[in-house]
Amino acid sequence: MSAPQPLIEVRGLDSTYMRGTPLETVALRGVDFTVYPGEMVGVIGPTGSGKSTLLQHLNGLLRPQAGRVRVAGVDLSDRRAGLRSLRLRVALLFQNPEDQLFERYVADDVAFGPLSLSLPLEEVRERVRRAMEAAGLPLQVYRDRLTFSLSGGERRRAALAGVLALDPQVLVLDEPLAGLDPAGRRELVSLLAGWHRREGRAIVWASHSMEEIARLADRVYVLAEGRVVLEGTPRQVFARGDLLAACGLEVPAVTQVLLELAQAGLPVRTDVLSLEEALPVLEALLA
Amino acid sequence: MPEPLIQVQDLHYTYNAGTEREVPALRGIDLEISRGEYVAIVGANGSGKSTLARHFNALLLPTAGRVWVRGMDTQDPRHRQAIRRAVAMVFQNPENQVVATVVEEDVAFGPENLGVPEEELRVRVEWAMEVTGIASLRGRSPYHLSGGQKQRLALAGALAMQPELLVLDEATAMLDPAGRRAVHEIVGRLHAEGIAIVAITQAMEEAAQAGRVIALCAGKVALDGRPQQAFADEEALRSLGLDLPLMARLAQMLRERLPGFPAGVLTPAGMVAALKEQALSRGGRR
Secondary structure: OOOOOOOEEEEEEEEEEOOOOOOOEEEEEEEEEEEOOOOEEEEEOOOOOOHHHHHHHHOOOOOOOEEEEEEOOEEOOOOOOOHHHHHHHEEEEOOOHHHHOOOOEHHHHHHHHHHHOOOOHHHHHHHHHHHHHHOOOOHHHHOOOEHHHOOHHHHHHHHHHHHHOOOOOEEEEEOOOOOOOHHHHHHHHHHHHHHHHHHOOEEEEEOOOHHHHHHHOOEEEEEEOOEEEEEEOHHHHOOOHHHHHHOOOOOOHHHHHHHHHHHOOOOOOOOOOOHHHHHHHHHHHHO | OOOOOEEEEEEEEEEOOOOOOOEEEEEEEEEEEOOOOEEEEEEOOOOOHHHHHOOOOOOOOOOEEEEEEOOEEOOOHHHHHHHHHHEEEEOOOHHHHOOOOOHHHHHHHHHHHOOOOHHHHHHHHHHHHHHHOOHHHOOOOHHHOOHHHHHHHHHHHHHOOOOOEEEEEOOOOOOOHHHHHHHHHHHHHHHHOOOEEEEEOOOHHHHOOOOEEEEEEOOEEEEEEOHHHHOOOHHHHHHOOOOOOHHHHHHHHHHHHOOOOOOOOOOHHHHHHHHHHHHHHHHHHO
16 A cells, blocks of 8 residues: 555745845754644644744745645745635634634634535535534524624634635644633534544644543654654653653643652553543552 | 731722723722732633732722732822832733833932932842842843843842832743743742742742742632642632642652552652652662
8 A cells, every 4th residue: 555645744844934024034954844634733833933833835835945845736936826726625723713703693604614615505504504514613503693702612612613615634722722711622622523524624733732642642753953853653752751841842741640650669551641541550550 | 816918808900990891801800919929810811810909909909809019008199109119010021021221220210219318229229120130131121131130130120129029920931941930030039038939920830939829710719728728629620720740740640559558748848858758669669
């Protein structure tokens, strides 16, 4: 069996802000980054590590200054490459995306994207219905709800519905859970995981929460000072607590607990990423 | 009996009061906060946390009810300056809190405006930069600091006011793990020095570090107690849109399987200690 074609292929990407000025800042240095169809890829890194800059290259908001970015067959270093078709395949949800809701009614906001694609009206309607359903805002309940009357969690999900209505191949999320209360976080995680599973589409998920990434990602990239310093499964990545700490990151809290027990000489495995995995280890320890 | 630092009596607050777009945010809050306390305020989005905290330094004034800071009624404009001096706030987004073009001047901005004499101003600014670990950045432009550095700068600016109460409104929500840890350490040190802390947070792990947890629900106080009490009832927390801290959940799972595993474990440090002790005592019995 041949390896599947990557959906996103970034090779040797450099990016510098304010080039040629005294404020020149290097954001990315020789970054390689690959996403295969249907994958859930986590991106972690301290503030200023280049995460957001990388994400903005994935839908052509930024063009590569050096190196190559290929997304769904489109080479973004080619200035003639059209961004329109790209933005249909790669949907980017920024931090606090609810700030960008602007229509009076929720359903109108969700319909904005598909309408601007000049799709037939029937198709627009169907997409809005499906996207709102997927975002936990069933159309029959939320059709006439005023955008400003939604709760914080609902507003976040309305913004999500707006990008899901574009039917993207890849959903790129920058801190999707930041600022939500625990119930809102739980709900959004289950909706996103559901969409990912059902549609088999890829998600790129950047976060400061190691717990989130450990639990959800198939593969993780660690960025520091504009470079990829580590890549692998969550288990591989979070086995490198030393390297993560040096980057200003950490391992999930439950992993840290087991590491401290092991340091104290207790016989426990430390390659544990969730409470569910930790439980049998601790039961065995205390049996 | 010494007067409380903050006293809130039947506080109601309604946004856009008297218009068609009225939104009641606080609906009868009563509470007191004493000098030197460390209080976490938790609650679902829209439960009124930030609205409540903005009453602690007269950024908002009650629609009905009263708020006193060190016995001073916040409605009385003559007290406004003294109240702002006593209660400092740090918000979620550090970008919006920068006022000067040089770090050191930014820290000095608040007390300078209060007319603090030059000599004392210098002492305060040095102390604030020292505590927050930004002394080496003093000559830098705030706009080129990292998010974590900017938040420590905001904290330094608040501290230069020498407040009795520091209110942190989701101040670590946007920070990376190292930035979050740095702010937590600073806050812990300030609390040890006797400064009262009110931390508004969505992170139950953070709330578990406080001495008292207040949960709001739809503009009312739904829970008020020590973290061990507040985080004892998972059902009640869930009904408020909240959750157990991660380690409390693990402790609960362990208690279901291993009778005798101690109650009240809420933090990673507490979990490590409990597990070590249990492993030793159970090993001893074999």
